[in-house]
Amino acid sequence: MTAQRPPLSPDPRVLVTGMGIVSAIGHTVDAFAASLEEGRSGIRRLEPDLGSMPAAAIGAAIDGFDFEGLLGRRAATPEPLVKAAQRVARRAPFTIQASVIAAIEAWHQAGLQLSGVAGERIGLVVAGHNTTRRYQYSLGRDFERQPQYLSPKYALHHLDSDQIGVLSQILGIKGEGMVAGGASASGNVGIIQGLRLLRLGLVDACLVVGVVADLSPMEWQAFHGIGALGGKAFADQPERACRPFDRRHEGFIPGQAAACLILESDESARRRGADGLAEILGGATALHATAFTDPDVDGEVRAMRGALRDAGLEAAAIAYVNTHGTSSPKGDQVEMEALRAVFGQRFPDVWVNATKGLTGHCLYSAGVVEAIATIVQFRRGFIHPNLNLEDPIEPAARFSGAAAIRAPVRTALSNSFGFGGINTSIVLRACARGRGSPTACPIAPSASGRNRRSAS
The missing domain is CATH 3.40.47.10 (Thiolase/Chalcone synthase)
Incomplete structure (x- = not known):
């Protein structure tokens, strides 16, 4: 045995x-x-x-x-x-x-x-x-016949x-x-x-x-x-x-x-001796108690803040958000309001884009697709375009434009929201490249919280 x-x-x-x-x-x-x-x-x-x-x-x-x-x-x-x-x-x-x-x-x-x-x-x-x-x-149809x-x-x-x-x-x-x-x-x-x-x-x-x-x-x-x-x-x-x-x-x-x-x-x-491509620092789910399809600012804010708390990070540590960003008028507006609430004065400094502008809304797999998109951007040092963004609903947001931007980032939130009032967010962090270096994402001890991660 x-x-x-x-x-x-x-x-x-x-x-x-x-x-x-x-x-x-x-x-x-x-x-x-x-x-x-x-x-x-x-x-x-x-x-x-x-x-x-x-x-x-x-x-x-x-x-x-x-x-x-x-x-x-x-x-x-x-x-x-x-x-x-x-x-x-x-x-x-x-x-x-x-x-x-x-x-x-x-x-x-x-x-x-x-x-x-x-x-x-x-x-x-x-x-x-x-x-x-x-x-x-x-x-x-075949079943109905035979x-x-x-x-x-x-x-x-x-x-x-x-x-x-x-x-x-x-x-x-x-x-x-x-x-x-x-x-x-x-x-x-x-x-x-x-x-x-x-x-x-x-x-x-x-x-x-x-x-x-x-x-x-x-x-x-x-x-x-x-x-x-x-x-x-x-x-x-x-x-x-x-x-x-x-x-x-x-x-x-x-x-x-x-x-x-x-x-x-x-x-x-x-x-x-395996490579670490990225680290999942934390995640959270928050319901907003509805049987309908309307998004909710409070639910989205609680999901993002819960993910940050689980990761042991402050909002100031986040450089980029891969948004839920579905191209839905109400959904897009509510997510912008939620991001403003989470990031406060730093809101105009955080890179924002929506992978769905390229892939469409992949529904069940969207969160995994967008986590991969986030890690790809970490590793290749770019922010992908936010296609068809000609007249932004939020001029103060730091959207990517019609072409990719060279902008190395190391920490990100990735949001996904679903019918039934399901709000989720995860926190990802880049890892150093190179074989055998899976732990090249340093952790600094904290006096409070699970583990307060270094934002560097």
């Missing part, structure tokens, strides 16, 4: 050691990063393929997804892992296949295929819920937990697993849950996988019916439709991405 390592000490520092993504602006992290820096949008007019869709069907869909091809392009991935992915996911729905590709990229970057952590000490959080709507819708021919695999595939089963089998994950849902805040909810698992010492590493939002015509029509979608004034110019914080914003533009972060305690990363 193989001896197991003892559990790591609880409340460790939590690093990001791997990232993976499949999105409308890149099928790898490198391609995604290049699109961010170049300001390349994935938003376009979409052709309906499952029936009627709203007249202004504009979005950022994943194009050219080829499961076998994307597996084959990862030449350094061990053959047993490739074969396991093919065996388990070859016939799985698109949303699961995209999660697998993103997870394998992150797994490879973290080096877990070479110097692994015991499967019993790896956790898995799937961020997203109600993720099989299009898959179910696509089977509806219900007896419904595939037995549907009993598994229609459940969000199928993501857990598939990913855990391919990667040999045997620790804790869960589905974490929070509407458009699901990605951040998943990151916060992974952070907590690591702090409690229940796992040494944790995959957080944001699931693709693959909407059926019913979801498109529902969002259209409540006036949430944008694009009406830009039906002939879809690339201009997503306009976070611009006075001509009309509503959100759906986007697609599967995204994965591997969170790991710095003790585990140190043992393996």
Whole structure:
């Protein structure tokens, strides 16, 4: 019987050691990063393929997804892992296949295929819920005609937990697993849950996988019916439709991405000599007690302040905010008010942008996508454009413009807010580059709070 390592000490520092993504602006992290820096949008007019869709069907869909091809392009991935992915996911729905590709990229970057952590000490959080709507819708007509021919695999595939089963089998994950849902805040909810698992010492590493939002015509029509979608004034110019914080914003533009972060305690990363790409310093969730869709300044402020408190930082330590920024008139305005309240006199000094202007609103995976975008900007020393920002609703804000700005930053907030009054924020910090330097984010002891981090 193989001896197991003892559990790591609880409340460790939590690093990001791997990232993976499949999105409308890149099928790898490198391609995604290049699109961010170049300001390349994935938003376009979409052709309906499952029936009627709203007249202004504009979005950022994943194009050219080829499961076998994307597996084959990862030449350094061990053959047993490739074969396991093919065996388990070859016939799985698109949303699961995209999660697998993103997870394998992150797994490879973290080096877990070479110097692994015991499967019993790896956790898995799937961020997203109600993720099989299009898959179910696509089977509806055939089921009405011939219900007896419904595939037995549907009993598994229609459940969000199928993501857990598939990913855990391919990667040999045997620790804790869960589905974490929070509407458009699901990605951040998943990151916060992974952070907590690591702090409690229940796992040494944790995959957080944001699931693709693959909407059926019913979801498109529902969002259209409540006036949430944008694009009406830009039906002939879809690339201009997503306009976070611009006075001509009309509503959100759906986007697609599967995204994965591997969170790991710095003790585990140190043992393996793994790179720390960034540190997750803290996070918080705050409800504002509503069954409706309206955003709330107080709820957003409490989430940001709670994340800062959890991180042991003052607002003055934050250099950049990756906003929720959906291009929704009320949502954008409320977030600006909340940022003013949190940063006070420093508000005009903090860089602000919205990744959704390039990717569309990726819904369930948005928080994970935007955490990756934040880390990419840390590591490459730029702030990506805030596309279509021609007449800002808040002139005092330090928005990025139509092109990327060279502006090295080391600390950031990333916000995600969801229907149901779910407000979330996480705090990230850059780590020094270089093999074997996962702990190059110094911590200074504090007389109050958990750990008061240095803002340098």
